[in-house]
Every structure is written in structure tokens, then in C-alpha cells.
Amino acid sequence: MAQPQAKQTTLEARLGSMALPEGGLWASAAREAALTRLQAIGLPDRRDEYWKFTRPDSLVQAEAPHAALFLNDDEPDSFAAVDRLKLVFVDGVFDAEASDDLTLEGVRIERLAVAAKSDIHWARDLYGVLEGRGQTPVARPLATLNTAYATDGVLIHVTGRPSKPINLVYVHKSEISDAILHHVIKLDPEAEATILENGPAAARFNKVMEVDVAEGARFHHIRTQGRDHERRAATHIFARLGAQSLFKSFTLTANGVMTRNECVIELLGDDAVAHVAGAAMGDGDFHQDDTVFVTHDALRCESRQVFKKVLRNGATGVFQGKILVKPGAQKTDGYQISQALLLDEDSQFLAKPELEIYADDVACSHGSTSGAIDEDALYYLRARGIPRPIATDLLTMSFLAEAVEEIEDEGLRDDINSQLAAWLERRRR
Amino acid sequence: MLEIKNLHVDLEEEDKTILKGVNLTVEAGTVHAIMGPNGSGKSTLSYVLSGRDGYTVTDGSATLAGVDLLDMEPEERAAAGLFLAFQYPVEIPGVGNMTFLRTAVNAQRKARGQEEMSAAEFLKVVREKAKTLQIDADMLKRPVNVGFSGGEKKRNEILQMAMLEPKMCILDETDSGLDVDAMKLVSDGVNALRDEGRAFLVITHYQRLLDHIKPDVVHIMYDGRIIKTGGPELALEVEQNGYADILAEVA
Numbered sequence: 001m002a003q004p005q006a007k008q009t010t011l012e013a014r015l016g017s018m019a020l021p022e023g024g025l026w027a028s029a030a031r032e033a034a035l036t037r038l039q040a041i042g043l044p045d046r047r048d049e050y051w052k053f054t055r056p057d058s059l060v061q062a063e064a065p066h067a068a069l070f071l072n073d074d075e076p077d078s079f080a081a082v083d084r085l086k087l088v089f090v091d092g093v094f095d096a097e098a099s100d101d102l103t104l105e106g107v108r109i110e111r112l113a114v115a116a117k118s119d120i121h122w123a124r125d126l127y128g129v130l131e132g133r134g135q136t137p138v139a140r141p142l143a144t145l146n147t148a149y150a151t152d153g154v155l156i157h158v159t160g161r162p163s164k165p166i167n168l169v170y171v172h173k174s175e176i177s178d179a180i181l182h183h184v185i186k187l188d189p190e191a192e193a194t195i196l197e198n199g200p201a202a203a204r205f206n207k208v209m210e211v212d213v214a215e216g217a218r219f220h221h222i223r224t225q226g227r228d229h230e231r232r233a234a235t236h237i238f239a240r241l242g243a244q245s246l247f248k249s250f251t252l253t254a255n256g257v258m259t260r261n262e263c264v265i266e267l268l269g270d271d272a273v274a275h276v277a278g279a280a281m282g283d284g285d286f287h288q289d290d291t292v293f294v295t296h297d298a299l300r301c302e303s304r305q306v307f308k309k310v311l312r313n314g315a316t317g318v319f320q321g322k323i324l325v326k327p328g329a330q331k332t333d334g335y336q337i338s339q340a341l342l343l344d345e346d347s348q349f350l351a352k353p354e355l356e357i358y359a360d361d362v363a364c365s366h367g368s369t370s371g372a373i374d375e376d377a378l379y380y381l382r383a384r385g386i387p388r389p390i391a392t393d394l395l396t397m398s399f400l401a402e403a404v405e406e407i408e409d410e411g412l413r414d415d416i417n418s419q420l421a422a423w424l425e426r427r428r429r
Numbered sequence: 430m431l432e433i434k435n436l437h438v439d440l441e442e443e444d445k446t447i448l449k450g451v452n453l454t455v456e457a458g459t460v461h462a463i464m465g466p467n468g469s470g471k472s473t474l475s476y477v478l479s480g481r482d483g484y485t486v487t488d489g490s491a492t493l494a495g496v497d498l499l500d501m502e503p504e505e506r507a508a509a510g511l512f513l514a515f516q517y518p519v520e521i522p523g524v525g526n527m528t529f530l531r532t533a534v535n536a537q538r539k540a541r542g543q544e545e546m547s548a549a550e551f552l553k554v555v556r557e558k559a560k561t562l563q564i565d566a567d568m569l570k571r572p573v574n575v576g577f578s579g580g581e582k583k584r585n586e587i588l589q590m591a592m593l594e595p596k597m598c599i600l601d602e603t604d605s606g607l608d609v610d611a612m613k614l615v616s617d618g619v620n621a622l623r624d625e626g627r628a629f630l631v632i633t634h635y636q637r638l639l640d641h642i643k644p645d646v647v648h649i650m651y652d653g654r655i656i657k658t659g660g661p662e663l664a665l666e667v668e669q670n671g672y673a674d675i676l677a678e679v680a
Contacts, residue, residue: 379480385504385508
């Protein structure tokens with residue numbers, strides 16, 4: 001389909017002098033195919049149905065907007081207390097010195113930059129493939145751009161149950177960096193792994209993570225997106241779930257002038273479970289968007305979307321969440337909740353919950369609310385002697401709890417909770 | 430301990446006068462009960478004393494141990510020694526009961542310039558007090574009042590009272606929603622706290638709570654005023670004859 005002239009112009013400007021990274025047969029084929037797809041769909045603009053609430057301009061413009069560096073010296077980095085295998089990227093460039101040895105039992109970890117040079121690789125069956133599947137019925141051009149131009153990332157093949165999480169650490173050191181990373185994670189049947197991600201990554205970050213969860217495998221994902229106020233990020237997760245598999249993803253977004261997190265999940269095997277959750281906290285110049293699309297295409301699958309946003313001083317939160325139940329996906333159990341706690345009158349929450357159901361024996365529920373602190377609860381706490389600011393923080397933590405409780409591991413949950421509490425404490429007045 | 434003089438209170442939203450000149454003195458070491466028909470202003474009195482939003486004091490005063498209550502924030506009143514056991518305790522998902530209790534205890538201590546209680550010390554004390562109220566470890570761990578039965582919620586209120594050790598305890602229809610056994614348990618908890626330096630104001634519709642928590646003085650409230658004050662026998666009279674006789678007598 002021919003694109004409107006404006007879209008063509010935007011795409012040409014964005015691609016500018018960028019060349020497809022060089023690579024072996026499999027990677028080149030995937031990149032060229034992605035570029036062809038991208039040229040057909042163009043980059044997002046405000047007229048696109050799923051970009052009405054979030055201005056794509058800063059994410060598609062040729063140069064990454066300037067983002068001042070942020071010194072995070074008042075709290076430990078996320079997951080600092082967790083025994084983990086660390087892979088560090090600085091402004092999108094792998095930092096071997098800061099990273100751990102990539103050897104870990106039960107998993108094979110390779111860098112895309114290295115693996116792309118070979119002519120044959122297992123990632124061929126997934127790289128750009130899950131992303132491609134996720135382009136219908138809604139186009140996600142920034143992910144296609146990523147598939148074509150990502151220079152690095154990690155390819156993780158989980159064959160067993162590695163003893164510790166793999167932590168992708170994204171450091172931001174340049175005020176104009178424009179990073180594109182693409183990860184592929186393949187879990188064999190009955191395998192189990194936890195992936196942690198943290199850090200702002202770059203002035204502008206475009207990241208795709210494709211996850212293939214085979215029968216009976218279990219995937220856990222917890223990320224924090226960094227406290228840099230001026231950073232921008234467009235991230236995508238594309239997950240495909242086999243029978244009786246589990247996928248759980250939790251994201252903490254605290255600060256960031258622009259964040260768009262898309263998550264596209266296909267439940268293809270019977271009895272699979274997918275939970276995707278997020279807690280976002282924004283103060284002032286903050287725009288955070290969760291766009292989620294869950295497709296049920298098998299029997300008795302369960303999906304949960306739990307998104308909570310705390311907004312103040314004119315911050316904006318967006319939620320666009322869909323549950324699509326295909327014909328025959330009987331006994332589907334779908335749940336979706338998106339809620340915003342507006343701490344003042346200037347902040348706003350824009351939500352578009354969608355259900356599209358073609359099976360007749362399913363249970364799907366969805367809800368979306370926005371509101372202020374519950375005055376009755378506030379009074380109750382204050383009547384016990386808890387001063388208003390502390391009581392407000394407790395109730396804010398209470399509001400976020402349903403999302404945070406989606407994290408199974410207690411240690412990781414505590415880590416996230418302490419970051420939430422610290423964020424609130426810094427703003428106490 | 431608690432001294433209320435000529436208290437007049439309007440409901441902000443409806444521009445309606447609820448309390449029309451309440452006079453009440455509760456001495457340290459005593460238990461006073463307030464009874465009265467629905468809508469007479471009993472709960473409003475407890476809310477106004479504890480500092481809930483939505484009420485305007487148009488006249489009169491209320492002091493706790495000589496300190497003006499009405500000028501203070503709710504948390505300051507609590508730190509000054511006032512405690513209200515709620516008729517409908519609020520559920521707070523995601524905040525553990527223990528965290529809530531410890532935050533409250535330490536916030537009050539801090540406000541009074543006392544040292545905060547250590548986690549270990551707090552745990553020891555709370556376990557001890559919880560045991561006498563038959564509150565198990567699970568109830569302490571669960572989010573505040575979430576999924577608690579009516580009786581559990583009221584016992585939890587008494588546990589908070591026991592931990593905070595207030596000077597002046599107001600119990601707002603603590604007997605509502607309680608079965609006989611739960612009422613006994615709650616009353617025992619209250620009686621255990623009876624002390625020379627502490628006073629109680631028990632708001633109730635029914636005599637049966639007063640069988641367990643024996644009052645020194647009983648007040649009848651009607652249309653925003655205390656219309657009659659007497660000994661425990663007054664509660665029995667209400668139980669047997671209702672309010673009609675008393676109202677007729679005053680009118």
C-alpha cells in the first residue's frame with residue numbers, strides 16, 4: 001500500500017544515511033525483509049489509530065533529541081542485591097569489561113553482533129519473525145525499524161534452568177545517543193529463565209525483545225526503565241507461548257519524558273498463562289504509554305494485564321490494551337485492569353481498553369479507572385497518627401500493589417517496592 | 430480528660446446543623462456511654478473529635494487534657510492521645526497490617542519526641558497483644574482489614590488501640606456486626622485497657638455491649654444534644670422502654 005507523502009518524508013528523513021548493518025546470510029535476509037516491510041507501512045504519525053494518545057514525533061525524527069545525563073547517586077542500581085549474570089550496554093554498545101562472562105549452565109548467551117556474522121543460526125527462525133507476526137492487525141513500525149537496523153542485542157537460548165537471572169544493564173552516557181537493540185530469547189520445553197533489564201539505555205532507545213516460550217517453559221521478565229528525566233524509549237516485546245507455558249513480565253517506569261512500551265502476546269498452546277504488568281510513576285514532564293495486545297488462540301489459556309500509574313504535576317499516562325479471543329479459543333480467562341492515581345488536577349490518564357471475542361465460552365473482564373487518593377482511607381490512617389504525606393505514600397503503594405504483586409520472586413518484588421517507596425519519599429511534601 | 434462545651438457542628442455539604450450544643454465531660458479513669466436514636470449525632474461527634482473532613486464547627490470547644498483538639502490535624506489529635514475505633518474500619522489493600530501498625534506507633538512516638546520502637550521490640554509487643562485478642566500471625570501479615578470478617582475488623586481496631594495506648598478512647602458502635610463471642614472478646618480487650626489514666630467514650634445502640642464494658646455514666650443524645658445523663662441504669666431503661674419515655678420527659 002502506498003504511504004501518504006508525509007509518511008514517506010518522515011521515513012526517508014529517519015533512515016537518512018543509516019545503512020543496514022552488515023552480516024551473514026540469515027541476519028541480512030531478516031534485515032532486508034524488515035526494511036521492505038517498513039517501506040510499505042511507514043513510520044507512525046498522529047493519524048494512526050494507536051498513536052492518538054502519544055505523539056510519535058520525538059521517536060521517529062531523524063536525530064535523537066538531546067537528553068541530559070542523570071546522576072543516580074542516592075539509591076543503589078536496580079537488582080544490585082540480586083545474584084545475577086550481567087550484560088552491560090553503554091548507549092547501546094556492548095561493554096565487555098563491565099559485563100560478566102557469558103557462560104551459565106542451562107543457557108547459551110550470544111551477542112547479536114557476533115551471531116549475525118554467521119550464515120546459519122537458530123535465531124533465524126525467530127529474529128524478526130515474532131515481530132513480523134505482531135504486525136497484524138496493528139502495525140508496529142518502530143519494531144520493524146529495529147529489526148532492520150539493530151546493531152546488537154543478545155540471543156539467549158534457554159535449554160535448562162539457569163541458577164540465576166540474566167540482567168541486561170543499559171547505561172546512558174551520551175546526551176545524544178540513539179540506541180537500537182534487539183534481543184531474542186528462546187526457551188526450550190520445560191526450561192525456565194528470568195531476564196532482568198534496567199537503566200535508561202540512551203537519549204533515545206529503541207528495543208525489541210522476541211520471546212519464544214515452548215511447551216511447559218516458564219519465562220519471567222522484570223525491568224526498570226531508569227530515572228533519567230529526559231530519556232525517550234520505544235520498546236516492544238513479542239511473545240509466543242506454547243502449551244502449558246508461562247510468561248510473566250513486569251515493568252517499572254519512574255520518570256522519563258517519553259516512554260512507549262508495547263507488548264504483543266500470542267497464546268498458541270492450550271493452558272498457557274501470560275501476565276503482563278506495569279507500575280508507572282510520573283512527575284511533571286512525563287509521558288508513559290503501555291500498549292498491549294494479547295491474542296488467545298488456544299484452549300483454557302489465562303491472560304492478565306495489570307497496569308497502574310501514579311501521575312502528578314501534569315504527567316500523562318496512556319493505556320491501550322486489547323484482548324482478542326479467536327474462534328475456538330474456548331475457556332479463555334482474560335483479565336485486564338488499568339488504573340491511574342491522579343495526585344493533582346493537572347495530570348491525565350488516557351485509556352482505551354478493548355475486547356474482541358469470537359468464542360462463546362470465555363470469561364473476560366476489563367476495567368479502567370482514574371481517581372484521587374481515597375479520602376476515607378487517608379482519614380483512617382491519619383486518625384491513627386500517620387501524618388498526611390506518609391499516609392498518602394502508603395496509599396500510593398497500596399494502589400500499585402496489584403501490579404507489583406505480579407512479580408513472583410519475593411526478593412525482586414522487595415527491590416521494586418523499595419524503589420517505589422524511595423521515589424515517593426523524594427517527593428514528600 | 431475530654432471536655433466538650435457547647436459544641437455546634439454543621440455538615441459542610443448539606444449546610445445542615447448536626448450538633449446543636451453538646452456539653453460533655455469525661456474524667457480520666459471513667460467509662461462514659463452515649464446512646465441515642467439513629468440520626469441523633471453520635472457518630473458525627475466521634476468524627477468531629479477525631480478530625481474528619483466535611484464538618485464545620487460553628488461554636489463551642491473540645492479539649493483533651495486541656496489541649497484544644499479542634500485546631501489540630503487528625504494525626505496530631507492521635508499523637509495527643511485520642512483514639513477512635515471506627516464503626517466501619519477501612520480496607521487498605523497492599524499495606525500489611527504489621528507495617529500499618531508499626532508506622533502508626535512510630536509516627537506517634539516521633540510526634541511526641543519519643544524514640545521509635547525497633548522492629549524486634551515492636552514484633553514482641555504486637556504478638557503478645559494480638560494473642561489476647563485471638564489475632565493470629567496470618568491476620569497480622571494480611572493487608573489492613575482486607576478480607577477480614579466483621580469481628581476480625583473490630584478486633585483489629587482494639588489491637589490498634591492496645592498498641593497505641595491512647596489516653597482517650599472513643600468506640601463508635603464497636604458492637605455492630607459482632608456475634609456474642611466476638612463481642613466478649615472485644616470487650617475483654619477494652620476492659621484490659623481500663624486504667625486510671627485512660628478514659629472511654631462508648632457509642633452504642635444497645636445495652637448488651639454495656640453488660641461487658643460497664644459504664645460509669647450514660648448519656649442520651651437526641652437531635653444534636655445530650656438530653657439526659659445518668660448511671661448505668663439509664664441504659665437498662667432504654668433497653669426496656671426505648672427512647673419514647675425519655676424524649677417525652679425532656680420535651
